[in-house]
Amino acid sequence: MNLVVNPVEPFLRTDRMPHIWCPGCGIGTTVNCFTRALIESKVDLDSLALVSGIGCTGRVAGYMKLDSFHTTHGRAIPFATGLKLANPKLNVVVYSGDGDLSAIGGNHLIHAARRNIDLKVICVNNLIYAMTGGQTAPTTPGRAVTSTSPYGTCEPAFNLPHLVEAAGAIYVARWTTFHVRQLARSISEAFQKKGFSFIEVISPCPTLYQRRNKLGDGLDTMKYYKEKSKVRHGAPTGDVGLTMTGEIIVGKFVDRDRPDYQTLLRAQLHESLGERYVDGTEAVCG
Amino acid sequence: MKADPRGVLTGTHFIDGDHACCEGALAAGARFAAGYPITPSTEIVERFASRVPLVGGIFIQMEDELAASITLQGAVWGGAKAFTVTSGPGFSLMMEHIGYAAMTETPCVFVDVQRGGPSTGLPTLPAQADMMQARWGSHGDYEIIALCPNSPQECFDLTIKAFNFAEEFRVPVMFMMDEVVGHMTEKVVIPEASEIEVVPRKHTRKSFEDYLPYGTNGDLVPEMAHAGEGYKFHVTGLTHDERGYPNMTPQTQDVLVRRLQNKVRDSSDRIAMYEEEGVEDADIVVVSYGITSRVAQRAIDIANARGLKVGKFRMITVWPFPETRIREIAARIKAFVVPELNLGQMVREVERSAAGLARTHLVPHAGGSVHRPEDILKVIVEAGQ
Numbered sequence: 001m002n003l004v005v006n007p008v009e010p011f012l013r014t015d016r017m018p019h020i021w022c023p024g025c026g027i028g029t030t031v032n033c034f035t036r037a038l039i040e041s042k043v044d045l046d047s048l049a050l051v052s053g054i055g056c057t058g059r060v061a062g063y064m065k066l067d068s069f070h071t072t073h074g075r076a077i078p079f080a081t082g083l084k085l086a087n088p089k090l091n092v093v094v095y096s097g098d099g100d101l102s103a104i105g106g107n108h109l110i111h112a113a114r115r116n117i118d119l120k121v122i123c124v125n126n127l128i129y130a131m132t133g134g135q136t137a138p139t140t141p142g143r144a145v146t147s148t149s150p151y152g153t154c155e156p157a158f159n160l161p162h163l164v165e166a167a168g169a170i171y172v173a174r175w176t177t178f179h180v181r182q183l184a185r186s187i188s189e190a191f192q193k194k195g196f197s198f199i200e201v202i203s204p205c206p207t208l209y210q211r212r213n214k215l216g217d218g219l220d221t222m223k224y225y226k227e228k229s230k231v232r233h234g235a236p237t238g239d240v241g242l243t244m245t246g247e248i249i250v251g252k253f254v255d256r257d258r259p260d261y262q263t264l265l266r267a268q269l270h271e272s273l274g275e276r277y278v279d280g281t282e283a284v285c286g
Numbered sequence: 287m288k289a290d291p292r293g294v295l296t297g298t299h300f301i302d303g304d305h306a307c308c309e310g311a312l313a314a315g316a317r318f319a320a321g322y323p324i325t326p327s328t329e330i331v332e333r334f335a336s337r338v339p340l341v342g343g344i345f346i347q348m349e350d351e352l353a354a355s356i357t358l359q360g361a362v363w364g365g366a367k368a369f370t371v372t373s374g375p376g377f378s379l380m381m382e383h384i385g386y387a388a389m390t391e392t393p394c395v396f397v398d399v400q401r402g403g404p405s406t407g408l409p410t411l412p413a414q415a416d417m418m419q420a421r422w423g424s425h426g427d428y429e430i431i432a433l434c435p436n437s438p439q440e441c442f443d444l445t446i447k448a449f450n451f452a453e454e455f456r457v458p459v460m461f462m463m464d465e466v467v468g469h470m471t472e473k474v475v476i477p478e479a480s481e482i483e484v485v486p487r488k489h490t491r492k493s494f495e496d497y498l499p500y501g502t503n504g505d506l507v508p509e510m511a512h513a514g515e516g517y518k519f520h521v522t523g524l525t526h527d528e529r530g531y532p533n534m535t536p537q538t539q540d541v542l543v544r545r546l547q548n549k550v551r552d553s554s555d556r557i558a559m560y561e562e563e564g565v566e567d568a569d570i571v572v573v574s575y576g577i578t579s580r581v582a583q584r585a586i587d588i589a590n591a592r593g594l595k596v597g598k599f600r601m602i603t604v605w606p607f608p609e610t611r612i613r614e615i616a617a618r619i620k621a622f623v624v625p626e627l628n629l630g631q632m633v634r635e636v637e638r639s640a641a642g643l644a645r646t647h648l649v650p651h652a653g654g655s656v657h658r659p660e661d662i663l664k665v666i667v668e669a670g671q
Contacts, residue, residue, distance in 0.1 A: 015531075049513040078348060078356045081360060086360070086366040087512070
């Protein structure tokens, strides 16, 4: 009898299964897409490092059979920055959630985009803090009910594509967990870019967000994503803010080129120091 | 192994403690620093930013100390020797990442050029009031190593030692300077690279299949791998087993946290560095560290000239605290006198280690300047009565 192996399985630490994610959660779907992008783009797995922060999405690093770092809350991007600068041969992916990347880690997000550090950031946006029980996040839209805003939120939410574009990201896309092929393709594209790439994935949290806001279960959310998503490549990111039940603009919003941090650093030091400059790439690591 | 000559500025220099610390880091092989400007530590990274492109390395100025203190750890896992530099307010912000380094066993150095606190305090003036924070500042049980230089020469010599301890024990090492030592200019002799001993990373030679990232061995310090080598290992701040996998049980917690503690604690006598003078036949021993030891020297000299029997015990390693030696001394003397630029921090350790065998007298100072020798002398005289 021939056993059929799921093509994703070799990329996972199967000895760590079952995972902690709830039924209907979208994070597993994004991992599937990520893995398919790795297969498609033929990235060398030995030189691929995965860095996560804290939260439900922060657990992705622990499930992938890669050099993987589960760091502190909000600090995946600065950790990844050090990793990438010390060893520029690495392909460094940051895989984390909206609360981790845009609230506690918001400062690092904009500065890494400004510097154009060569990182691929996958931000799974479930619109709340899920790991800690469904509290309000900077991404919580409209007047959604959360465990810390039981009467509805009143804060305006971050529009993450707009934020990172303004800060300098060279590649910005958004998909939902309904758009599995498009998401995998975007991740593959990001691997072809040199610089700060940001892919937002709108993802359900049926346990804490959809349930509390009477938005149905995981399947209802997929129907919502299917019916209300509009693909608009190149849409002005200022127009792609999310609402609770309105349309979701998805697509590739930004795809541009500018020199990444290390290219700028080398050029600057070459210009200023000439022959005296010792390119640090190898010496950094002794 | 010997130091890489590219980083060693052999010669006799007239530089301050901050600059000497930078040269020590370069001599130790540090080729990566992440920092955020803060008085009175900034000169260390200013010099590093100017020097490191000439020897092959990177300085990056981060957006805050939270970032700096974890960026350096990313660099370590990428293969670099790395450090950061700060002072009180920044040191407070770095605490979570000192815990992360302790938990993930990331060898690295945190330099704290101490200034008066709490809060913004006295940005340009000295204190030694972060001594307990260096030991206990991050949550949970862990051990670190902390060294305390009292001259620019020691800022050079002991920075190398700090990196060596970090690599040997895979711990974050705190380098506890103060504003006066940082800004004091003196002669600093930097030897030939061939005379500088540098501890290399404890890198694994195991096969991918056999490698356990947190597997214990005889000396409690696991072997390390770097990202990009093919080991495909996992690192987490969660309680983890030998594979590095999260395992949140009291049993795994017990094994891990005890090992993190014991790898330093079991070697504390070997890590302990101190300087003694006249301790053998003393009635009183002055215990001091950092800049305060130089003021204390004056008080000790005057007291001895007046016929008192006063010895000197200068701590170079402050954490782990040299308790074995303090207890031995306590059994033979009347009293310890402990001057420090705070209202009583290391004195608690002296008192605890003395265990009632000798009295302990604090000479407190809230910071902003150094002690006057006569203030220390006064307490020495009182302690002798």
